[in-house]
Amino acid sequence: MLAPVVAILSLWVLSTAGDSNLDPIKNYCKRLYHQSAVKSGKLYIDGGLEIFTPKNDYGTAEGGEILGYNEWLITLDMQYSWDWETSNFSMNALNITADPTTGTKPANLISGALYAGAPDDSKIYLYGGTTSFLNESFPGFEWPDSAQYALWSFDTDDQTWSQYDVSLNVPYKPAGGAYAEAADQGLAFYLNGWLDNGTSNAFENEYNFLKYLDGMVAVNTNTQQARNLSTSSLNNSPRVKGALAYIPGVSSKGILVAMGGVTKPTSDSSLDNEGTYVSFDSVDIFDIASMDGAWYNQPVSGDIPGPRTDFCVVTVSAPDNSSHNIYLYGGQGANNLYDDVYVLSLPSFRWIKMYQGESPRYGHTCHLVGNKQMLTVGGDASEDLMSGCDWEEYGVAILDMSSMVWGHIYHALDGEYQVPTKIYNVIGGDGQGNAHQMKPTGGFSNDQIAQFFNETASTGSGKSTTPSSSTSSKISGGAIAGAVVGSVIAAGLIAALILYLIRRQRKQQKNTNPPSSPPTTTETAEAPPDYKPARLDGAFFRNRGQAVELTSQQVSALTELGISNPAMLHEMDGRPRGPAELPDTRPADVFTTKSGKN
Known part of the structure; x- marks a missing residue:
């Protein structure tokens, strides 16, 4: 822009x-x-x-x-x-x-x-x-x-x-x-x-x-x-x-x-x-x-x-x-x-x-x-x-x-x-909260999101997307601070308790017998066709110098970064250039750090 x-x-x-x-x-x-x-x-x-x-x-x-x-x-x-x-x-x-x-x-x-x-x-x-x-x-x-x-x-x-x-x-x-x-x-x-x-x-x-x-x-x-x-x-x-x-x-x-x-x-x-x-x-x-x-x-x-x-x-x-x-x-x-x-x-x-x-x-x-x-x-x-x-x-x-x-x-x-x-004219309640609408209009798209809010997924018109990298056994079932409070009658509380116990039992069964394959992912909503394309602001980026020929090693290193035209680099006005950075291939499951001089 x-x-x-x-x-x-x-x-x-x-x-x-x-x-x-x-x-x-x-x-x-x-x-x-x-x-x-x-x-x-x-x-x-x-x-x-x-x-x-x-x-x-x-x-x-x-x-x-x-x-x-x-x-x-x-x-x-x-x-x-x-x-x-x-x-x-x-x-x-x-x-x-x-x-x-x-x-x-x-x-x-x-x-x-x-x-x-x-x-x-x-x-x-x-x-x-x-x-x-x-x-x-x-x-x-x-x-x-x-x-x-x-x-x-x-x-x-x-x-x-x-x-x-x-x-x-x-x-x-x-x-x-x-x-x-x-x-x-x-x-x-x-x-x-x-x-x-x-x-x-x-x-x-x-x-x-x-x-x-x-x-x-x-x-x-x-x-x-x-x-x-x-x-x-x-x-x-x-x-x-x-x-x-x-x-x-x-x-x-x-x-x-x-x-x-x-x-x-x-x-x-x-x-x-x-x-x-x-x-x-x-x-x-x-x-x-x-x-x-x-x-x-x-x-x-x-x-x-x-x-x-x-x-x-x-x-x-x-x-x-x-x-x-x-x-x-x-x-x-x-x-x-x-x-x-x-x-x-x-x-x-x-x-x-x-x-x-x-x-x-x-x-x-x-x-x-x-x-x-x-x-x-x-x-x-x-x-x-x-x-x-x-x-x-x-x-x-x-x-x-x-x-x-x-x-x-x-x-x-x-x-x-x-x-x-x-807000409360739409979702119900008052200034203190007491919201009435505790689910999306079309229902939660899957059980995982429903469990975040201590609810059950709807079988209504809500679109469903369940990531392929997860299973239901990975989702926490802790107490969620999104439940209706203040105006729920005793019968509702009893029903909620029953639903909670059923969900917990099902979750324990899933943990004991995990599915043989992960759930599939369904297609999600796309932007309307009349949306215009967007781009980043070229004003932030530098374009100067003359193109220079790179060594095969430099080209290889930059190609690994996904640069489609690695030959199009520009000279550095005599300043020394450090080696191109390579993508990390190590697992990202451990926090680690070290300190030193730049």
Whole structure:
């Protein structure tokens, strides 16, 4: 979507970006494709593209905007209430420092992930990301670093950065993937993503290089170890620029819900190849308790959002846990920029449109803060990066998810979340929860998903998808916090108990006598035929230098990576080039790590 901007900006930006006295807060115009996390009463913002507005000594804008990068770790105090328009708004920029043991600094990245880590861990964690080549003459521009250290931490207590080598099981540094974390378990997840010439110094001069990645990376933030989980049973995989939501209290350790994004192009070795938007008429579910790579597809109903990328999601549950509501905000489609909010309510699996505005936003992040508020961070309202500044003066806004009112005031001591009227008018109940609709309209697509919500699968019209890599004996049957509470009569409780005992007995029988062959997978819902193809933004990728002839060994190594035209590489302006990275062939069943100098 940003590719047309490059030609327009190339001469003007390069001639004006020599000013190194640009403050990321005082000279803020807009920021997007950054990474952010909320930890111990603070918001942390890392990396991203930033547009700066030069100002004179009196704070008045002076000159045109400058395209560059956020070179700092920006913090915003969330311990106290604030109003970014008037008072008590404490935002600061911290210098990025080197790992004291290696002398290496974390790279300046876009499209990665920042994780909060476990509550008793003082660190936040940066994973993945890619280098933007939009303005190589900007003072803060940095060439890509090695993919060996895809994981970094920042200790919020002693303000130090540390790097970790997780390449034994995860040999690449991905970008553009969907991400979520189960912070209560010290687990972080990164789904699919891509490699390009900004993700590693081994690729930085490779012409038009883009490779989609299979698998989901699981990072244990308590031990700084990683493993790669198969996504062979995931529909529309690999995909990029979608979202992943963590739902605690479902199954024994929570589930992940994947939605949206763009699928792998027909041939992914070039940006000229196009993929397709993933429809929101179904979502994919991963059971954290199993950690076996099995995904389950569930069709959904209701007011289904238009296909899009670069949106954000946050999850909040009803006070009684009878519904779990995933709020989706903004994004961009093939020909649309969105300013809307939808909710996907579980276990009814109903989409409900909550808000429609006229100020679109994409490339932003968002977080649940203060019990019921969605904090949005950064983003842009136009495909033209130089079209003007963000009307949100500091790049943050607040949505009260109970009243559905936007504002600039954050309430640190806000009350508990109440289910909005628009939601319980659809699924039943009230502000406290008490949801009536506890199954999808067409029923659960299979027994596994039904068991996550302590229900039974319907024999109705729901489409069924059972991953071939799993059997029913792998599914946890623990207590699920999605049952109807408060208004269930005694007879219903007795019936539920009987059903539970029957299911448990059947499960024990299946464990004793496992099936001789795994279940088959049926076809899942496809995007409507009128969906337009989607592609990644060529503006992020570098295309320079002259083609050079490679040795047969180099060609062989790059061919193993799936590069369809390995001869089309570009010279490195005299800089030494490291060896091409090879795909990992080791099993991904053990967390492992080692540390060392980059």
